[in-house]
Ligand code: KG4
């Protein structure tokens with residue numbers, strides 16, 4: 438099956454063309470073309486994403502990313518057109534959906550399918566192992582992976598799930614306030630780092646002492662799978678206010694240690710409680726080396742598989758939308774083709 442996928446839920450305009458086979462039992466993917474246009478320079482002066490600017494940029498960038506994704510493949514007729522319908526910023530989602538509807542007119546033989554962005558992140562674990570063929574990924578042995586505990590940590594969400602199969606999963610908990618990526622972005626702003634904050638803060642943290650300041654590990658001891666990062670953010674704010682000589686790299690490293698230990702601690706507890714055989718990590722924050730290393734070590738210690746795709750499939754992209762779209766199509770899941778900013782998983 439040939440799939441064309443489009444993603445515009447936040448500040449990345451992305452398109453991808455992929456080939457999928459194997460069905461729900463052995464899903465396998467090959468990327469034929471993929472492109473992401475980042476809007477960082479547009480939003481940077483505002484210190485965060487401005488929804489109407491994102492909309493304008495998506496409209497301008499969609500034809501360009503599509504052309505790039507189709508490069509060398511002119512004449513390819515997709516069987517399925519996948520587009521993110523939520524969650525995300527509604528003014529950003531609309532142009533993607535409208536564009537996909539126009540493409541459906543051009544490729545009249547294709548089915549048009551709305552995709553949940555969070556399912557895109559969740560299923561990016563299927564892209565964690567490359568084969569020798571360019572763009573092709575190994576099918577993980579699904580029989581050995583489930584049940585799995587999946588942690589999605591992005592700018593908008595921090596969600597822990599129990600995954601039984603590619604057809605069945607259950608949300609165990611999520612953040613009650615700020616998402617992990619949002620906390621990274623806000624704390625990096627306090628430290629005077631440029632937008633987007635996550636990667637910048639990680640760089641600074643790498644040269645700091647993670648034990649310098651004992652920031653709270655929010656809700657780590659609570660007997661549930663929810664998160665809360667807003668109080669931690671406030672602790673950092675107070676620390677900076679009360680310690681004018683604070684070393685920024687130590688604040689960054691200590692903040693990161695609190696976030697990573699909280700995420701890893703709750704994930705480990707869920708894995709033990711539900712007898713998981715593997716851990717999946719996804720979402721923009723999964724690009725963080727410290728978090729990946731900590732979860733990998735925890736998985737090893739508990740004799741679990743650890744699956745996380747490379748960074749370009751964790752930060753927002755269209756390949757993961759094509760992957761989740763293929764599975765949703767097979768599950769006969771049909772979401773309404775309209776922007777739903779508050780869609781959950
Ligand atoms: O999944 P994503 O690209 O967009 C959403 O769906 O939200 O996630 C973006 C988030 C941002 O908050 C960004 O700061 C964070 O992921 N992020 C990171 C890193 N790279 C991106 N956070 C920590 N360390 C990183 N290396």
Ligand code: ZN
Pocket residue numbers: 554558591592720721752753
């Ligand atoms: Zn995302």
